[in-house]
Amino acid sequence: MKIVHVSTTDYGGAYKAAARISGSLQRCGEESSIMIRTKRYQDTAGSEVFHNGYQRLFSKIKNGFNLLLSRGEVISDYFGTDITREQMVKEADVIVLHWVNSFISYRVVERLTKLGKPIIWVMHDMWLLTGGCHVDQYCGGYEHLCGKCPLIGSRKKKDLSYRNFIRKEKMLQGSKIRLVCPSRWLSGCAAHSEITKGQSICRIPNPIDINLYKPLEKMEDIRDKYHISADKKVILYGAVNATSDQNKGYQHLLNALKLLDGGNYVLVVYGNSEETKGIEKYIPMILAGYIQDEQTLIELYNLADVFVAPSLQENYPNSVLEASACGTPVTAFQIGGMPDIVLHNRSGYLAPLGDAGRLAEGIKLCAQNSREMGACARKHVEETNSYERIGKSYQELILDMMEQA
Known part of the structure; x- marks a missing residue:
């Protein structure tokens, strides 16, 4: 046809x-x-x-x-x-x-x-x-x-x-x-x-092409590339229209990050770094800039212990699907199509809409159990997408x- x-x-x-x-x-x-x-x-x-x-x-x-x-x-x-x-x-x-x-x-x-x-x-x-x-x-x-x-x-x-x-x-x-x-x-x-x-x-x-978006080996090499020590948990966030579009939930992310012990984490941000000013007050931050090629994006997903997607209303976000395919658990609000991709407390964490405290809890839970929850995320994508x-x-x-x- x-x-x-x-x-x-x-x-x-x-x-x-x-x-x-x-x-x-x-x-x-x-x-x-x-x-x-x-x-x-x-x-x-x-x-x-x-x-x-x-x-x-x-x-x-x-x-x-x-x-x-x-x-x-x-x-x-x-x-x-x-x-x-x-x-x-x-x-x-x-x-x-x-x-x-x-x-x-x-x-x-x-x-x-x-x-x-x-x-x-x-x-x-x-x-x-x-x-x-x-x-x-x-x-x-x-x-x-x-x-x-x-x-x-x-x-x-x-x-x-x-x-x-x-x-x-x-x-x-x-x-x-x-x-x-x-x-x-x-x-x-x-x-x-x-x-x-x-x-x-x-x-x-x-x-999603699960042969392309997949867990990678030699993660220590990727951490070295971004100068991140082994004892830090990595939170990944994509800043696309973060501050110009309220639906992206940036303020809720900021409120959640304030509740974390910033000394235990590193926040890696890709996209528009101008939209994330102020975050570094609460947590060490690495700006990856705009990502033009898929392989670099896949590296970042694999680098992360947790991917956070604080959108307030979303259909079926590519970034959440990509992170899950790479074996990275996702923390998000329980809205839109998130429950189709993220299995609550199994492959990630879904917080009640607008609850920054629960969003912070989800980030901590996923970061602490990244390997097990990430494996579940990968399996779910393999079976579904x-x-x-x-x-x-x-x-x-x-x-x-x-x-x-």
Whole structure:
């Protein structure tokens, strides 16, 4: 089968998950490729849809209109690129949509459904089932009808979130698009949303290459590389939009670190070091900077005794999956898709949402029992997220769709 995945960019968490899903299908013998609006990196998987500068310029203009129609976290996609005429789409037996904001519009989705091809939409966040936000910050308005959106400070019933909500209902009405949710949490959200509850929804976890992300030997060499003594427990944290996005839970992490005996730990931070100023007051810190290659990232996961992910609302975070695959226990809040990846008190620790004290307890527990809990984390990923297992799940879904067409 020829399967084409559609993604706005070739970077970011949603793209990484999309590329892995495509890779899992390739591993199972399928011809799977990725269509991208704009390529940033030459070595990433995916073919750019635009063939000349005029197309890129026109896309930027349309995206500009979308931004004018959006407000803050509430994103509108009224203008987009008509990919129905692209050769990759014409030749495809199956179309898989991923994170497509600022790429294809509501109308283009409707045109895709008229091609008569099976369409899967992999939901990497809440955008499809809400009035435009990617995480609803526990608003819950999507369960009935968005309006008076707190994220944009609106008091109007028929505001932007309402208009987006109604347009999405129209877009999906009567379609046979299959929705795939990586987590049980997002599956439940989709089942309760007025936009998506009429669609067929299934849960397939995101895959990871367990032959690449795995426990490494000679850990003393990696510790020497970062000048960390054997008696220190290593906490790993990824600072991506840590201070600019409240959903990342940075303040809760800071409060938890204050409760630890800083002399026993070293905090290793990758990502934007500017967003972690102040932490060094409570715990020794090593800044690893932005990580460009996977092997260095895998080394850091293996270096850590515990990986901490303090997000307040998250679907199925790649970093938590990667750390677990490398045999590193994870401490996080018990939210979103975390319980699908982290087995509480077995492969990691899940603290009640917002409880910095329990988050600190989890960090200590995982660091003290890193070897045993890490082995459990690795085993769980092997049994749940391998390319072979997830690729087969997608194959079975596609065959079922074809039989019902």
